[in-house]
Amino acid sequence: MLFVAFAILITVGLAIAISADAGAVFGLTQAQTASAIPLVVIGTLLASALVGRRHRLGEILSGFLVWLAIGAVLILVYTYRGDLQRMGQRIVGALQPGVAIVDRQSGNVHISRSFGGSFRVDSVVNGVPVPMIFDTGASAVVLSLRDAQAAGIDTASLNYSVPVQTANGEGRAAPIRLKTIEVGNILRHNIRAFVVEDNALDTSLLGMTFLETLSRYSVSQDSLELHN
Structure with a gap:
């Protein structure tokens, strides 16, 4: 004893x-x-x-x-508790691509590259989880019809008058405004976006109307970093 x-x-x-x-x-x-x-x-x-x-x-x-x-x-x-914490966060991000890992010191959001090579981002639109693909080639946030309906948007009343080119070919989209869109600790209001017709898009796109509200964003070989 x-x-x-x-x-x-x-x-x-x-x-x-x-x-x-x-x-x-x-x-x-x-x-x-x-x-x-x-x-x-x-x-x-x-x-x-x-x-x-x-x-x-x-x-x-x-x-x-x-x-x-x-x-x-x-x-x-x-x-080295701070370094170990960040290392643990990076490991979680690598095992779960798309999960927004918030750095407590800097407030930046880190996202690991998915196994397919793109950056899948677990965003929240109008309070509803919506997986997106980070896409600087998209001039705006673009929602698939299914994701728009899940986010509470009345897709039947929209005017699909804007021609767009998607991975599935040519289609039409309707302009809308999103009440909120959130990635990690980054929250934006009244973001301009588009909803495409059914089957025009497999996964929604996190485009420039959201990205341009950030102070900056950077892409490395395996990670995406968003600065509030």
């Missing part, structure tokens, strides 16, 4: 040493608290050797080294 208490004390002590606020609880600065930790550890080690005679010194020392290594790992994780 004494050895367990000793191990817990080391772990807690290391956590206190890296916390600027915890030291103030004891009236010490962070530097003073960190300096006191080795003395506490040595004192506890000697007490363990004297009181717990049934434990050999070698066992105590080996246990001490194990917990010291654990403490060092905790310090390392704490020091």
Whole structure:
């Protein structure tokens, strides 16, 4: 039991040493608290050797080294917690292409390239999830008929008078205004868009009427970054 208490004390002590606020609880600065930790550890080690005679010194020392290594790992994780968080976000994005990963520090949105080579973006239109393809060649946001209906747009009353060229060939589109469109933490209101006729488009397009509202966007080999 004494050895367990000793191990817990080391772990807690290391956590206190890296916390600027915890030291103030004891009236010490962070530097003073960190300096006191080795003395506490040595004192506890000697007490363990004297009181717990049934434990050999070698066992105590080996246990001490194990917990010291654990403490060092905790310090390392704490020091690089921001980098590790961003790494975790990138891994999630790579495993789930299209998911908008928001960088908490910069507020930028990162999206990983999908397995097909394009950037699939999980957007929200009028409060409804609508998957889109990032397309700088599209002059506006373009919704398929199915996605427009899902977003609550009365497609039957639209005037399909604008000729458009899509991946499925020539078609016609109707101009509309979207109440809201959201990607990650980026929210825009009253965005000009088009709805195409049925079967004219397989997937909606995230075009320039949304992209031009951003401060900038950048494309690398495997990721898309949107700046609010």
